[in-house]
Amino acid sequence: MNWSRPEDRLAGLSRRRFLQGALAGLASSLLPRRVMTASRYRVGVGKDADPYVATLRALDACSEWPPPELFGRQVIIKPNLVVQASPETGAVTDPQVVRAIVDTALAAGAAEVLIAEGAKGGEYFSACGYDFFQSYDPAGRVALVNLDEQPATLVAVPDGLAYRQIYLPELVLDAEAYLISVAKLKCHVETLVTLSMKNLFGLPPLQRYQHAEATVQSRFAMHERGVNQAIVDLNLARPIDFAVVDGIWGMEGDGPWEGDPVRMDMVIAGRNALAVDLVCLQAMDVPQSQVQHLAYAVEKGLGPADASSIDVLGDPFSPKTFRLPTIPPFIERPRAIPSVFAPDRGEGTAIVYWVDRPCWTRVEIIRTSDLTSDVTAVRLLRGWTLRLAGRDILIWDGRDDQGQLVPEGEYTIHIEATGGEVSRNHAHATGWVSVVAEEMSQRAYLPAVLR
Structure with missing residues (x-):
């Protein structure tokens, strides 16, 4: 045919x-x-x-x-x-x-x-x-x-x-x-x-x-x-x-x-x-x-x-080993534990992420929007730091860079990493964390039957 x-x-x-x-x-x-x-x-x-x-x-x-x-x-x-x-x-x-x-x-x-x-x-x-x-x-x-x-x-x-x-x-x-x-x-x-x-x-x-x-x-x-x-x-x-x-x-x-x-x-x-x-x-x-x-x-x-x-x-095929580029580190998507917390009652949250190799990382809290590409800086949790592969944990107390408690709302955890590789961009990963008022936090922890 x-x-x-x-x-x-x-x-x-x-x-x-x-x-x-x-x-x-x-x-x-x-x-x-x-x-x-x-x-x-x-x-x-x-x-x-x-x-x-x-x-x-x-x-x-x-x-x-x-x-x-x-x-x-x-x-x-x-x-x-x-x-x-x-x-x-x-x-x-x-x-x-x-x-x-x-x-x-x-x-x-x-x-x-x-x-x-x-x-x-x-x-x-x-x-x-x-x-x-x-x-x-x-x-x-x-x-x-x-x-x-x-x-x-x-x-x-x-x-x-x-x-x-x-x-x-x-x-x-x-x-x-x-x-x-x-x-x-x-x-x-x-x-x-x-x-x-x-x-x-x-x-x-x-x-x-x-x-x-x-x-x-x-x-x-x-x-x-x-x-x-x-x-x-x-x-x-x-x-x-x-x-x-x-x-x-x-x-x-x-x-x-x-x-x-x-x-x-x-x-x-x-x-x-x-x-x-x-x-x-x-x-x-x-x-x-x-x-x-x-x-x-x-x-x-x-x-x-x-x-x-x-x-x-x-049709059968024989693989060809492609020469691979040097890529930025892997950053596992960051998580906040708990993901909802009330800073005005003294609560904090643990920011947890993981990288696959020794590298330089930078960790910050920002505000983002799905409507625009605008980003507002809120809190730099840690500037560029050389760290080992594996898990890293930082605590955020719900305060901004001026030491003030942030308003209620959803915030974005932003991790940036580089191993010194030549790349158009560093590696990035993001996750979400929500800040609520004290009474909202208490409500969040109530058993569902009592809400």
Whole structure:
């Protein structure tokens, strides 16, 4: 069979399956959005030097594409276009990988396919070879979309790690939208790897999360909440419906754009983004324990705990050991014990956090808002200090830097760490603590039956 011809790949879509898709698509639009979880997960691998062919092989191998609920839906494909470059650099998603998904989605009855990228990437379509999509479909069902030109709205993050609410484009929140993350197989100088889950970092509007004084376009405010926490929050707020990772050319070293290309000739695909990312780690020979945002994703139940519950289907592959970047220390998300306390009755709280190696750390209490990127300093608990790996505990008495008791409200614990590594940002992690008045504190400790 000639896999480069979409009509051959789609020959198996029978009329019966097409009608089943129509019914499933109608039903799925009435259901709340959630992460696809299972006792076992299927991830397809396609191997071929031709990115279009490799993608079709991966989609076919996972046996979950096209999903029946795709019929009549608006498909949104989110590539990784972080820099103006060709796919052969290993930095950006190959447009031929995207084309294979576009062809199969339209053949399965998708109403339209939008290829959407935000911030810098939304301006890089031409440089990355995506211009042909502007006239690709005679019926006008395919379009390129700059997400930063789309209206955004504040959406709740259920049980978030760094955010309670986060701004996302209304386009991806629509009940009819089917979101496909089409990421790149590459390393990252802060998160070690950037794969399908990290790819959602390009969704939030840049202007909401870029500091006013910044000279480089980046969502620094999200990094400073804890980039590994924020990645998971994005996946909680808007789960990925299907994940594809372009590994025709990967990137090792100082990714996401200054590393070195690695020829892999593979594409990895599946319905669960965490499962797909864990198979990507196998291909890169990266231990799962070294990727903090995937550990948080496991903690939140976003997919398999490890690769033992994943069926890897399709073409066999031999891992290549990627040269890894030097990344900042791991900071475990800080916690306050107790998380609610009343300073006006002499109570304090213990700030507990953990780092994975000897490093310099700085610990402070700040006020943050999910509405803006503004930060207000409240109390510096400890300036830059060299400390050993492991747990650290500091006490906050509920006072500010002037020694005054702080008002009631929610405060943010902010930990910053560096081991002297060369990185665009230090490591950051945040947690929450609430200050209440004496009578509120007494009420909080009453047995529920007495409240």
